[in-house]
Amino acid sequence: MARAATTSDVFNAIAEPQRREILVLLRAGERPVNELAQELGMTQPGASKHLRVLRQVRLVRDRKAGKQRLYCLDARGLRPVHEFTCGFERFWNESFDRLDGYVQDLKQARKKE
């Protein structure tokens, strides 16, 4: 059950801290799995397993370059995360804009009293 959810849901996929670290490393550009594994202090099969999950939720893409396989970010998968946080954040940012304006009015009114 849990495994199935991890590989089909981007939110579950990025709940794993090491997968988030892989994504951060890939922001700098394409990397082969052995480099990623070394940098994160994990085994190569361990890194490959995380990359497989990230590929399944379309957060990373891979391509063959000679004997190596290079991984890079695939922003398509991040869209639901971005949309989710933006919707909620925008709602509250706009509320806080209005709160700010209202509190300034209150402040002026109190000064006059």
Place this chain on the structure above:
Amino acid sequence: MAVTGREAPEQSATADREIVISRVIDAPRELVFEAFTEVRHLSRWWGPEGFTTTTRAFEFRVDGVWDFVMHGPDGTDYQEWIFWTEIAPPERITLLHGESPGDPNAFESVLTFLPDGAATRIEMRTVFPTKKLRDEAVEKYHAIEGGQQTLGNLAVYVTAIVRKGVED
């Protein structure tokens, strides 16, 4: 598991389903806090631009409820139900946010008011306990943002009419 020292276990437990929004408001925190304590204040700023609220019941105390309807600019109504679980003036308010009493999908937000010189930093930390809950909040806030789109369209439409009137 190798311990690398860069892990903050407590934070990573909720980091992926938590949203923190903060803002600095140029006013003493007693005043910012006060804007949360009465309907006559809340109704002036709650929700994005173009939203209004109609309150059915309001009691600002621990275990008290704010039961209201939020009206979107496109005419859509949203049932809202807020339950205050902690009130510590002028530092902190913890609330449960749902659509009705006992809403199993209610989620918790903690509002913290911190002095920042002569100003106040307000921080809202919301943690969604389950995936299902988070998804439903996503859907709802998407719908609300849809309302915002409508408002934007209306503004464009009205501006066009006004300009046309001037040209005629």
